[in-house]
Amino acid sequence: MSNRAPGSRFETGMTTRRSVLGDAHVDRAGANTTDFDRDFQTLITESAWGTVWADDTFTKRERSIVTLALLAALGHHEELAMHIRATAQTGASEADIKEVLMHVAIYAGVPAANTAFKIAKETLAGMKAG
Structure with missing residues (x-):
């Protein structure tokens, strides 16, 4: 899961997430991520931000x-x-x-x-x- 190629849905999601919520918010969320919620953070980055919010x-x-x-x-x-x-x-x-x-x-x-x-x-x- 942690090996993501540039341009992947995760990378697209991070770019979109940062453009909407701002770097400070995304950086805080990343800093607060633990092994317990890492998969959840990946899910919302890929699905909400990399799919739904990234659609034009x-x-x-x-x-x-x-x-x-x-x-x-x-x-x-x-x-x-x-x-x-x-x-x-x-x-x-x-x-x-x-x-x-x-x-x-x-x-x-x-x-x-x-x-x-x-x-x-x-x-x-x-x-x-x-």
Whole structure:
């Protein structure tokens, strides 16, 4: 598993992951990887980042919008904050985030959107503060 040729799905995934989440986040994730979760990290790098996010059918902005909607609707709060921070790299705007959460309110429920708006406000404020 650790012998990967350049241009492999893993390498594509790492490139894509870095372009969306930033080097600091990916470096932290790598530094925190242990033998216990190494296979999981490989799985998400190859499948989520090397396959889904690397596909050019949607733009990174469009993928970001879809991802935010799903994370908010499913209540994955930690991942939601991370992907809101990623909008700095994907091109999804604050207006996009607001519209996504309005859709979540209608299609997934007001409580899910209420929590997501709170997380988005805190995350966006943190991003503006630097």
